Amino acid sequence: MMPSPEEIIELIEEDDMLGYCLECGFTQECVEPDARGYVCDNCGQPKVYGAEELLFMTEG
Numbered sequence: 001m002m003p004s005p006e007e008i009i010e011l012i013e014e015d016d017m018l019g020y021c022l023e024c025g026f027t028q029e030c031v032e033p034d035a036r037g038y039v040c041d042n043c044g045q046p047k048v049y050g051a052e053e054l055l056f057m058t059e060g
């Protein structure tokens with residue numbers, strides 16, 4: 001599931017090394033803003049992306 005643009009902007013503004021799992025919606029710590037395909041601590045799928053990557057994805 002994709003986070004909303006508002007949620008992504010919040011992640012970026014917090015600048016807290018947070019990533020987001022597209023599979024389960026889990027917010028994961030210690031994820032670089034440009035991370036792609038990190039393994040999710042919650043569901044185990046390689047679907048965790050950094051905030052900046054998410055923003056690029058939603059902008060197409």
Ligand SMILES: [Zn+2]
Binds near residue numbers: 022
């Ligand atoms: Zn997950």
